[in-house]
Amino acid sequence: MATRATYQFKTQWSGTHTVYIHHDGYPEGAAQYLTDGNSQAIHNVNAFIRNNERAQLTESHEAHGDTQFRYTIQELHILAEQRVNFTDEWSTIYNGCLNHFIHDYK
Numbered sequence: 001m002a003t004r005a006t007y008q009f010k011t012q013w014s015g016t017h018t019v020y021i022h023h024d025g026y027p028e029g030a031a032q033y034l035t036d037g038n039s040q041a042i043h044n045v046n047a048f049i050r051n052n053e054r055a056q057l058t059e060s061h062e063a064h065g066d067t068q069f070r071y072t073i074q075e076l077h078i079l080a081e082q083r084v085n086f087t088d089e090w091s092t093i094y095n096g097c098l099n100h101f102i103h104d105y106k
Contacts, residue, residue: 005030005069006061009045017045020058025069027080027093031105034073034098041098043073073098 005025008018021033033052034042042048049055061070070090072079078101080094094101 003029003069004064004067005071006058006064006067007033007048007055008061008070008072009043009048010072010074011044014045018058018060018063019045019048019052019055020064020067021052021054021056023054025067027069027101027105030069030071030080031102034071034078035102035106041076041102043076043098 002023003025004020004022006018006020007030008016010016024032033048036042036047036051042051049057058064061067068083070081076098078094078096078098079092080101081090082093084091
């Protein structure tokens with residue numbers, strides 16, 4: 001399903017990198033994308049791209065105006081947001097531990 005999302009990875013050492021995926025951006029799909037083959041949480045952009053062939057580097061969350069979800073990952077923390085009725089407003093749907101997010105939605 002074409003549920004577009006961006007995944008932004010923030011680290012103290014390498015800065016901020018954002019990735020766009022055109023499909024399955026809802027929380028259950030994101031939980032799959034954020035898990036490697038050993039069911040471990042992915043919390044860096046290199047591992048995310050390596051494990052997801054659909055992933056494309058992009059400028060920022062705002063670079064794609066048609067996304068329905070956006071995820072910001074910083075170390076083992078995730079902020080998950082959903083667009084409100086096709087506006088420029090976003091609603092927080094999850095704000096907490098990345099491992100708990102994966103457990104709750106996978």
